[in-house]
Amino acid sequence: MLNMADSLAALRSVAESPTVEILSAAFSRAGHELALVGGPVRDALLGRPVNDLDFTTSASPEEIIRIVKPHSSALWDVGREFGTIAARVLDETVEITTYRADSYDADSRKPEVVFGDTLEGDLRRRDFTVNAMALRLPGQVLVDPANGVDHLLARVLRTPSTPEQSFSDDPLRMLRAARFAAQLNFRVDEEVSAAMARMADRLTIISAERIRDELNKLLLSDIPRVGISLLVDSGLAERFLPELPALTLTQDDHKRHKDVYEHSLTVLDQAIALEYERSTDEVFVPNLVVRLAALLHDIGKPPTRRFEPGNVVTFHHHDVVGAKMVKKRLRELRYDNDTIKAVARLVELHLRFFGYTDAKWSDSAVRRYVRDAGPYLEELHILVRADVTTRNVRKADRLAFAYDDLENRIEELSKEEEMNAVRPDLNGEQIMAILDLRPGPIVGQAYAFLMELRLDHGPQSEEAATAALLEWYRDPA
Structure with a gap:
């Protein structure tokens, strides 16, 4: 059970870190809103380590660069067309993204990027309510339009909009549901899991690379079984890893308990x-x-x-x-x-x-x-x-x-x-010199023979290996 006092104290600690305070002051001086958003807010409230600092802002990508550049040792685009700029501030890498209000074509793998104008609007377009919380800076005001804190306390994954709308917008979110269930040990809301089963075919518009990356993140979590089970039960695994659900139809060779x-x-x-x-x-x-x-x-x-x-x-x-x-x-x-x-x-x-x-x-x-x-x-x-x-x-x-x-x-x-x-006791050049051969298949066969000799009898002296090689060459059978 989460202790909210401790959780809020942990979130304040992140907000008062030197990197966050530098950026908070810089955006405030420039007249732009800035908020810590998503994963770092969720993880701080859960008492998990905060490894990444993600921000959202009213500033455009060009304005982000202008504001951050004086305070960073490195600055690069990780997706300027999507509004995201990355920077190295002090000893931390941060990502800062302009408010988004994307729209999606039903058959497209990518959103039509539209920049938004409010923090609340940006949060409502995110994948799950526990990722749709932000800490507005510098005042440290928690913004939670989709009741993410309540769902965090209940350890449940729900979507800010209807699951159908969320998964239609970005079908990869169905895989993220499985990944977050495994990473956080959360249950998935029944409406969410039902929508995953109904909309599994939507996954066909997602690239193999994006699916692979989500699968990797799931497998590298502490309890991947939770996410794998959700993928199989929902029918999603059938779309990209059909060999896995096929195992449910096969009884083991001793016909035992599993x-x-x-x-x-x-x-x-x-x-x-x-x-x-x-x-x-x-x-x-x-x-x-x-x-x-x-x-x-x-x-x-x-x-x-x-x-x-x-x-x-x-x-x-x-x-x-x-x-x-x-x-x-x-x-x-x-x-x-x-x-x-x-x-x-x-x-x-x-x-x-x-x-x-x-x-x-x-x-x-x-x-x-x-x-x-x-x-x-x-x-x-x-x-x-x-x-x-x-x-x-x-x-x-x-x-x-x-x-x-x-x-x-x-x-x-x-x-x-x-x-x-382990290698043969004679190398390729020695084999060719002893047998007076040019490079070719026989040299490879001789090398394989000497490897087997080494494996069977352990290390040989050069003289013993040479004698065995000559005997093999005279009668390779």
Whole structure:
């Protein structure tokens, strides 16, 4: 339960910070209104850290530049056509936007930008009431035309206008509802969630890049399960990530207490907990690759589901199939190549460990596990551990002990061999000199042979590697 006295004190503290006071005085001297708006007001009232300072003003973009320039070390447009100017004031980055009164075409992805003339009018066009509050400066008057404080106290997301009008104006707000529900742990008003379900098709006019950015923000929140569930239940996920709701139709291979969709959400929850537990950074930074992989690691199950004799359900090779599906979907959402490669690799490898519990691996098998994980080994550790969601305590303990053993062996071998940089004992130039070859396919085959030799037997002396290479070259079979 919020203590409003403490919340207002926190908001006053933000308003009295040096950066805010400098800007407040500058706009007042220039005869323009200025207000702290949206996220910083909401977060201060919630007792959350205020990381961004957003302002709205009666000044035009050109007037903003003129007023702010003498007080800033840097000034740049982040969207002058939308009325927004960013600046570096003292040690903080701020964004200042002219009052807006936008209108939207039903088939357009972008608003027709119209500048407004009142703070109240600007607030009424915002996405949710808890983001439609402002602190008018310098008098520190809270302006709340849509009862955002009441909704903040109730921890509920509502829209300043009707949900239909708000989502018709900007369909991306439906994804923001899911994101804010996850970030703030708020429930979504029933009228809002009903409108999301009715208007899900409106999402088709939004660019893949904007959808991706909202999905990322949701996944990087503390409890993404809340937002993911809302996206699936409303039908929105079907429009941009259909592989996820498809998991609700697939029973898991042991026909136990949860379907694959619920299992995936649990894996996501457990991966986040492990991120915190294993983090060595002073400031925790959530890992998008881990969270995407945890959410999507089983998307290969629906297309690989087979019913075997004895009413047994199998999902053979769903790891490989899932990795290909991940690549396709993330490309369509315009993810960068590094993220796509990392997530797909983790999905492809997430089952590899489970053979370790059947028979303890040789050193060469451990080396291959590390080699195949490459730079994603720590992420793979988290994903594999998180993938254990059984209620059978004895089985869960057995798997945890087995993975502890595997990590210990990796650490021991790494110390002995610098295994994180495993390479053949001879490089390409040495191979060509020994075999008197020019660059070509045989050199690559020889390199692969020496890599396998290293993985199977550990480091070799140059003489031993040369002898093995010559023997292979004489009889490569």
